[in-house]
Amino acid sequence: xxxxxxxxxxxxxxxxxxxxxxxxxxxxxxxxxxxxxxxxxxxxxxxxxxxxxxxxxxxxxxxxxxxxxxxxxxxxxxxxxxxxxxxxxxxxxxxxxxxxxxxxxxxxxxxxxxxxxxxxxxxxxxxxxxxxxxxxxxxxxxxxxxxxxxxxxxxxxxxxxxxxxxxx
Numbered sequence: 001x002x003x004x005x006x007x008x009x010x011x012x013x014x015x016x017x018x019x020x021x022x023x024x025x026x027x028x029x030x031x032x033x034x035x036x037x038x039x040x041x042x043x044x045x046x047x048x049x050x051x052x053x054x055x056x057x058x059x060x061x062x063x064x065x066x067x068x069x070x071x072x073x074x075x076x077x078x079x080x081x082x083x084x085x086x087x088x089x090x091x092x093x094x095x096x097x098x099x100x101x102x103x104x105x106x107x108x109x110x111x112x113x114x115x116x117x118x119x120x121x122x123x124x125x126x127x128x129x130x131x132x133x134x135x136x137x138x139x140x141x142x143x144x145x146x147x148x149x150x151x152x153x154x155x156x157x158x159x160x161x162x163x164x165x166x167x168x
Contacts, residue, residue: 014139021116021120024116024120025038025041025042025113025116026038028112028113028115028116029041029109029112032108032112034105034108034109035079035105036075036076036079036081036105037072037075039064039068039072040072040075040076041105041109042062043058043062043069043072043073043076044076044081044082044098044102044105044106044109045106045109046058046061046062047076047082047096047097047098048098048102048106051097051098052085052095052096052097053095053096054087054090054093054094054095054096055069055070055073055084055093055094055095055096056093058073058096073096076102079101080099080101080102081098081099081101081102081105082096082097082098082099082102083096083097083099084096085097
């Protein structure tokens with residue numbers, strides 16, 4: 001017998017929502033003709049949220065290869081939206097900052113993101129959205145903890161798998 005997995009688990013739903021949200025964001029940014037691609041817009045958002053962030057950290061946060069990010073940053077730098085500055089604690093690293101020239105496009109991106117999120121969260125009241133936001137933050141923190149201690153996560157996963165096999 002082939003094992004069937006559940007489709008509406010929290011993990012599956014988060015994966016689907018993330019993929020669908022990214023696609024909707026890409027369509028909005030493309031349609032808005034802001035002069036940046038969706039990838040460049042995501043990179044610019046990361047820089048604006050995390051001023052003086054290292055290029056390597058942006059790539060990790062975005063889940064993309066450093067070379068892909070470098071292409072985005074090259075274009076954003078050519079547009080005058082970001083600046084690469086030396087990292088005072090690491091001569092080899094560059095930190096990225098948004099420039100005042102990026103303000104207009106960042107405000108446009110924020111307007112489009114807010115409109116999209118209003119549509120995505122339609123039917124939820126403010127209290128429900130706050131509970132969702134806090135739950136997602138907790139999940140993100142838990143995942144960061146697993147990244148910092150992968151052996152602990154592996155041990156827990158092995159124990160869960162063993163329990164699933166014995167309960168079947």
